[in-house]
């Protein structure tokens with residue numbers, strides 16, 4: 345049997361938009377279609393990147409400068425790409441990642457300071473890979489924050505930053521989608537889970553045609 349082509353799909357959006365929920369739902373649907381799926385996340389997704397994740401998400405919001413934070417996210421991504429994403433794609437699997445480089449573009453590049461040129465330069469040196477399809481889950485940050493507050497562990501230094509920060513992030517993700525419409529689809533995430541999943545599957549079908 346011929347091996348299917350690998351497919352790299354990412355979910356992006358503000359904190360609490362439902363990325364993990366939709367990534368799991370899409371993985372289950374793809375498996376029912378007979379595809380082998382690797383469901384992964386950033387920061388993290390490989391053993392080394394999970395170690396770097398702990399450095400990133402724990403501690404005070406000002407623990408790292410924007411530049412250091414960008415270097416750490418990029419180092420984690422390089423390990424994730426080398427050890428998990430690229431090998432899976434090379435063997436015909438579908439890789440679904442809960443966040444990837446767009447999160448760095450938006451969180452470090454726009455919302456935490458004007459570091460976009462630094463972020464892009466590092467991406468060009470160390471990553472040089474874009475997803476085949478990016479699903480941007482878009483919703484009102486107040487609703488997303490309320491979802492997050494209901495389940496928060498208190499360990500995530502990014503979620504400490506409140507509504508104004510989430511509004512900047514939302515605008516950043518929408519701007520990215522506008523700049524790369526061939527890769528990115530914006531999906532209204534302020535609806536029941538099943539409706540969002542139906543749109544995610546439709547976006548994938550449309551993106552593959």
Ligand SMILES: Nc1ncnc2c1ncn2[C@@H]1O[C@H](COP(=O)(O)OP(=O)(O)OP(=O)(O)O)[C@@H](O)[C@H]1O
Pocket residue numbers: 358359360361362363364365366442491492495533534535536537540
């Ligand atoms: N469509 C939905 N309607 C209501 N609640 C939802 C919906 N989707 C997800 N949730 C709930 O909202 C919370 C956040 O969802 P989830 O973890 O999938 O979001 P996330 O975008 O991955 O979050 P984070 O960025 O913080 O990791 C969870 O408690 C989840 O059960």
Ligand SMILES: Cc1cn([C@H]2C[C@H](O)[C@@H](COP(=O)(O)O)O2)c(=O)[nH]c1=O
Pocket residue numbers: 359386387401417443444445446447448449451452500502503
């Ligand atoms: C990949 C990536 C992530 N972040 C931020 C976004 C989140 O607030 C935290 C942890 O991610 P999770 O979705 O809650 O698991 O990290 C970031 O600032 N830059 C990035 O590149």
